[in-house]
Every structure is written in structure tokens, then in C-alpha cells.
Amino acid sequence: MKALVLGGAGFIGLHLTRRLLADGHRVAIVDDFSRGRDDPELAALDVPVHSADLTDPAAFAALPDDADHVYLLAAVVGVRNVERDPERVVRVNTLAVLNTLAWLKPHQRLFFASTSEAYAGGVTRGVVPVPTPEDVPLLVEDVTAPRFAYGISKMLGEAAVVHSARAKGFSAVIGRFHNVYGPRMGADHVIPELCLRAIRREDPFRVYGSDQFRAFCHVDDAVEAMVRLMAAERAADRIVHIGNDSVETNIGELTELVLKIAGHDPVLDREPAPAGSVRRRCPDLALLRELTGFEPGVSLEDGVRRTFAWYRDHHSA
Numbered sequence: 001m002k003a004l005v006l007g008g009a010g011f012i013g014l015h016l017t018r019r020l021l022a023d024g025h026r027v028a029i030v031d032d033f034s035r036g037r038d039d040p041e042l043a044a045l046d047v048p049v050h051s052a053d054l055t056d057p058a059a060f061a062a063l064p065d066d067a068d069h070v071y072l073l074a075a076v077v078g079v080r081n082v083e084r085d086p087e088r089v090v091r092v093n094t095l096a097v098l099n100t101l102a103w104l105k106p107h108q109r110l111f112f113a114s115t116s117e118a119y120a121g122g123v124t125r126g127v128v129p130v131p132t133p134e135d136v137p138l139l140v141e142d143v144t145a146p147r148f149a150y151g152i153s154k155m156l157g158e159a160a161v162v163h164s165a166r167a168k169g170f171s172a173v174i175g176r177f178h179n180v181y182g183p184r185m186g187a188d189h190v191i192p193e194l195c196l197r198a199i200r201r202e203d204p205f206r207v208y209g210s211d212q213f214r215a216f217c218h219v220d221d222a223v224e225a226m227v228r229l230m231a232a233e234r235a236a237d238r239i240v241h242i243g244n245d246s247v248e249t250n251i252g253e254l255t256e257l258v259l260k261i262a263g264h265d266p267v268l269d270r271e272p273a274p275a276g277s278v279r280r281r282c283p284d285l286a287l288l289r290e291l292t293g294f295e296p297g298v299s300l301e302d303g304v305r306r307t308f309a310w311y312r313d314h315h316s317a
Helices: 009-020 057-062 079-084 086-103 116-125 147-166 191-199 217-233 251-262 288-292 300-314
Strands: 004-008 028-033 049-051 070-073 110-113 173-178 205-208 236-242 270-272
Touching: 004 009, 009 028, 009 217, 009 251, 028 288, 057 086, 057 251, 070 086, 070 217, 079 086, 086 147, 110 147, 110 217, 116 147, 116 173, 147 173, 191 205, 191 251, 191 288, 191 300, 205 251, 217 236, 236 288, 251 300
Parallel strands: 004 028, 004 070, 028 049, 070 110, 110 173, 173 236, 205 270
Antiparallel strands: none
């Protein structure tokens, strides 16, 4: 099989590419390299890498169009990026998906990366249950709030994928990621941020929103779910959660785990959660299990240990 990974130099994209290569597939990567180009892990993959701005329709003319599977992971992500420049988030994420859909061929199968942020408004208002199934209503509390820009861009992307697939005849899977973490994630997410501050021996150690609950999913499990969904015919044209519902942990407990792994025992300085944060997030994975037989395989402690080790070895960069 031939696969094309749009956003393949990023966090999930590179882990996915490694897995596809290990499974014997031919893979090409497309990225705009907004995270930087000096990446030994990307170079070690030894696959074709295309530099392209997916917000420009003309850029697609130079991309290989013979892939069986296309994974659309390219997006502006991260709370800080969203709050700092919500216009860019909406523009880049929307144009990337619309241009990709216009370029796709009927014989291809698309994976579109969406997000659990689509549920943030409904969970906060108490109209969406946790654990959350896929068929609940999506609610935007305040369309003018910068933090909602990312979730809104992904909701639009989902609608565009569904209706384009019906109109053009290609098959698509929409995966709503729930708190995926792991090596290469950057520094703007809770687990790598905690790891980096523990590596720097911060003391006192700030803990934001220690009473908020999350169900974290290691990137290896997320990739396993993606691969299974793309191979499952019954997953075509479905919206499916990707995550880990086996353990919920609050941020306070997560912080203690990171500090234990780091061998660091600082004074804890507990601060309120950032404005707009959802108090609890956990997916209902019943549909993913039904379609693929997926079960999470990486425990939180093992996954955090692996992630901490990577950031310890790479923190200077």
C-alpha cells in the first residue's frame, strides 16, 4: 500500500510514518516545517519528504497523487498557539482541509484528524456526558472566544470531509483524538510541559488545575487505532473516538507521577486551571472497539516514563 501523510513531520505524523513503514507500506511525507527542519528523527526515516503549504491550492500539483491512503494531520494545534493567534488557526486548518478535499481522488481513503475539543462547550454546560460517545450534540459556548477557534476549525473540517466524501465518492474516517501524548509533542501540552519543568528542577513547582481529570492516550495506542480504522471497511464515513478510557487521572496525580519518575521532590504551588479548560474529559470507546477490536496497550505510567525519557534526552534542543 502507498500512504501519504500530510503533516508527517509533526508529532503524531512521524510516529504514524514509522508504524506504516514497519508494516511494509510505502510512505511519503508532506509538511510545511513550521516546527523547524533540523530533525534527525525525520531524516532517519529515509522516505520522500515534500515541503508544501497546504493553504495554497497550487502546492498540491507537486504532490504524489497515487496514494491509497491519505492521512490529514496537518493543523495548527496547542492552546498557546490558539490563544495567541486564533485567526491563523481557523485560516490554516480550514484551508488545509478544503484544499486537500478538492485534490483527493475517488479511489483514495482519507483519515482526518479531529479533536475532543469539539465537546468542550457541551461538557462545560453539563449537556454532554463523560465518558463521551460520538453521537452527542456539539456546542460552542462563545464563538468569539479565542480558545474555541481550534475546535470550530475541526468541526468545520469534519463537515467538509463528510459532505465531500459523499459528493466525490472517496471513503473517509474521522478520528476525534482525546489527549494523545508522547515523544516529539512539543512543549505546549500538559505532559511534556510537566516533564520539562521537572527536568529543569523547578521549585516551587506550579500545578495548574490539579482537580481536572483527563484520560491520556499514548501516541503508540493512537497510531494503532488509526491503522485499524483505515483497514476496517465498516469504519468508512464514520466519526470515531481515538483515546484511552481505561484510566482517568487528575492533573495533581499526573504531576506526582512525573515528579516520581524525575526523582524530584519540590514544593507544589497549586494554581487555578487556565480559563476555558474543561474539568473532565474521557472518551467512550465502544464504537472503536466494535469496529476494530482495539484495546489500549500502554499504561499511563509506562507511557509517561517513555515520554519523560525522550524529553530528558532532547530537552536542550
